[in-house]
Amino acid sequence: MRRAVAALVVTAAAAIIWIAALPPAAVDQPVVFPHARHQGVACTVCHRGATTSARAGIPDAAFCAKCHSSLPQTIAWVQVTRLPSHVMFSHQRHVQLGQLDCASCHGEIKTRTTPIGRAQVRLVMTTCLSCHRHEGAAEDCAACHR
16 A cells, blocks of 8 residues: 555656656737847847846837837736746846846846747746856845745
């Protein structure tokens, strides 16, 4: 009986780890947005909070309409980069203070010609710790975890 329970626990744990390791399914964005065509514009022009707050922000249709005339009145962008609710992340700390390039976490987004359907870099604890070690940043649990 113990072996059966142990085998069940091991199988369940392996399944959970397998599912967690899989990349999330791609999502469709409401507007075809080629980042590559916007390379001449700094990321922080559209993602205004990246240097000043925890969230980078995604531009709304009114902001995009300043340069583009044929847009819907609202754009319901689908979020593709997510962190667990117990993780505190500040774009300002990483971009402004840490001087990290957006590609560090978001991959080579500037060269994309199609909308982003999934996170370009899997943001899990091992990814973050690897970067913190490489950059000489704090590894104190309380710095990132609530």
